[in-house]
Amino acid sequence: MNGAQSLIQTLVNGRVDVCFTNPGTSEMHFVAAVDKVEGMRTVLCLFEGVCSGAADGYSRMTGRPASTLLHLGPGLGNALANVHNTRRAHVPLINIVGEHARHHLEHNAPLTTDIEAIAWPVSDWVRTIGDPMTVAEDAADAIAAAQQPPGQVATLILPGDCAWNESSAPAPGPAVSRPPAVEDTQIRQIADVLRRGEPCVLLMAGPGLLESSLHSAGRIADVTGARLFSDRPIQRWQRGAGRVPIQRIPYPVKDAVAALDGTTHMILVGTVPPVAFFGYPNTPSLLAPDSCQFHTLATLEEDIPAALAMLADELTAPPEPSTLSKLNRPDLPTGELIPDKIWATIAALMPEEAILTNEAITSAAGYDRYMDGGPPHDMLTLNGGSIGEGLPLTLGASIACPDRKVINAQADGSAMYTVQTLWSLAREKCDTVTVLFNNRAYRILQGEMLKVEADGGGSKSQAMLDLGNPVIDWVHIAQGMGVNAWRATTAEEFNTQFAAAVQTPGPHLIDAVI
């Protein structure tokens, strides 16, 4: 058994059985080994940022790490932005990065780079395999590192000769570390804070947005009056009918500050004191009032759903929360197509238990307006702020959950970064619909220009925020990569197309001209 085979068998033993791949020469033995070892599914991507973003989506929906296969340092570079996003989502990921054969490294061939140096800024764990006989052990360590609660990025660098030479037997999958429970004393201290009756916010992130966590948070709010907020980055929000509704901290700093105004205590659940996405002139970085006191119920490394349930019980809250969202699908809109109507249609027609990958950015407000009344669903956003993850998250979520429709609410500017994803969606026959909010601009930057107080009204400046010259024809692009596509210019057209997309398996894209 060669090193590549030992590596793949060890990954499969550790239940790491999906790999998003974009290989090159140095990874050919890994590629060949996929047919020699049972149980590894490979998903070919035509750009490495698709691999890493898809792995993020997969891990969020399964709780298990996906792997990527990347070609040397530059391939890791291409994946880097979405590795960053994955790391900020605090989910497990294993990058397998091919490296030159050890005897070839000293010759500084054109593709030679310091792969470890490229990996460290976006990884929690990095190791270069030093000997073919340690491949299995190194792979098992990578799995263990990735699964370290709440989930880490592990980058394992595989020299070509460590892949092709004879290796040792595969290792068993390492034990999965469970997140530890929060101490009772901590629960009681938080309960004491909440019992004071002072203005309090529970700020939730990570697994704090799963249905069971929200259920407990609703019970806590019922007996304490605490307000429930989610942090801005959303790992996986179980929302819609039958779930406890909570608010999301607004993106504009002044709105966020206003929303949190008067808060005396903030109970942190899987997060830290909330901060602005960017620093602006004459604007605070911290969003909570200066006088606010922070109390951590549970960190991301701890068992968040259990901590919330313990806290609700400690507060002797009734077993069921008083407020659950009710199914309230809007009527189908008519007339001019605007983002709000698109969201109304999505809420009206979306199937139960859909997954919604949301990179709609400036077109996303309608999500909050309608989706508590939509059917139960999971919503994912990018967590590291680097746009271009909406399409890859869609691919990964669909590979993870092939029986669930994945709806991708996608802005045009961000779609372009990883547009190659469309081809993988077609190849894998993913059951997805991308709603492309086509506003022909980096619309968010038009707003940010004002917020940073820049005098950016000049023609050259404005041209740098404009995607309308030439207009991008998303129908052509999607069809060019094998994805069924329509263009909608009215609400009626969008309704018809979205209904068809929901009812027809396979990947679809609607170019919604807004």
Place this chain on the structure above:
Amino acid sequence: MNGAQSLIQTLVNGRVDVCFTNPGTSEMHFVAAVDKVEGMRTVLCLFEGVCSGAADGYSRMTGRPASTLLHLGPGLGNALANVHNTRRAHVPLINIVGEHARHHLEHNAPLTTDIEAIAWPVSDWVRTIGDPMTVAEDAADAIAAAQQPPGQVATLILPGDCAWNESSAPAPGPAVSRPPAVEDTQIRQIADVLRRGEPCVLLMAGPGLLESSLHSAGRIADVTGARLFSDRPIQRWQRGAGRVPIQRIPYPVKDAVAALDGTTHMILVGTVPPVAFFGYPNTPSLLAPDSCQFHTLATLEEDIPAALAMLADELTAPPEPSTLSKLNRPDLPTGELIPDKIWATIAALMPEEAILTNEAITSAAGYDRYMDGGPPHDMLTLNGGSIGEGLPLTLGASIACPDRKVINAQADGSAMYTVQTLWSLAREKCDTVTVLFNNRAYRILQGEMLKVEADGGGSKSQAMLDLGNPVIDWVHIAQGMGVNAWRATTAEEFNTQFAAAVQTPGPHLIDAVI
């Protein structure tokens, strides 16, 4: 004058007057300043890898650095592969990377990364601006670093508040360092080696492939019998009718070894002893015979054209080389479309002084077959081995030389990495024609699988090298981004389309189905 304005004025003072941009919030003051300062041309790109690859193409054709504008660490990550390629091409590049305002950094907002750590593996010089008052000085240092012979990658990190706060006056452009001349004693030593009449190769790279260098090399070959080779990475090869023809070291290791067999002395001109691109089992990494002695005529840091001229004179070679390529345009081919015929058509119809960006990879053999007999032209390849630079090089070369037709010989798999370039070509109305060699495969990897001796015939392995499921419709993709496009399935169709593309200004793409 704020920091952004001082920065841009300093760049313009240093003749860095083109910026390939993909900005975000932290770069908005830079964007606004482009309208406040005269002389900076901005070219919007929809993905950062387009920015860095285009800057490489621009620098190769002008000898002056282009700049990029990138959004924080992940934006630099997206640019990284083509920054690596630029660095390996040894041409100047200045990356301007936005960073959070200094007061905001400590809050670890989602987009926070260690930008310097991401930059160092692909940069020769990195600096984070520490104070708005030093922006001009830092920018001048970046220009000087980039222009350090032969050309370096300088990455300058600009915190938002250093862009928006009041700054000092712009700095003058630093003096351009000229590459130093090679010592006479060195020239005489090399001449002595050549006079021995032993089997000798001149291996040329960097400016060694410019017309004047080749002219001198031809003179040297005439009087010494030395054979002339180019290294595999090509910065800028001035080839075609009227130039001295030389060979390129073959890519397959066994062919390269055979080509260099029997060489007793290798004279290195802007390069180092040649190495294989990858390490393979049972295959040498070094391409020259073990007994070959290496002698460096000039390093990339030195004045290569002058050194070659001095050497030719030292050898009292006649002033004109005996062998110059003659214009020998082939007949237009007919029938089934294969790569060789495509190259014949290009050689038959290409205008004089075209620029040829060559990322045709496995379809590139016809270039060597026909192009010594083609009209004089400049040919560029990627230098760092990370595919996905052909389209960006085309954009950058066209921005640098708007009066010259740029012909992009482009493989399909590598085109997809930076497919967003097509939009910028349309936006800038570049006079280019992309010949898309569409073989529906990572064809090179099918060959590499054999070379690494992997047993990769299994169906899952082969599927990872196949781009035919679904077939990519390049006409649709190009049209979707505003580029005129045709599909050719016969040589006659290709002839007609290529002739039209050459005669009609503006960007074109021909999907050549081979």
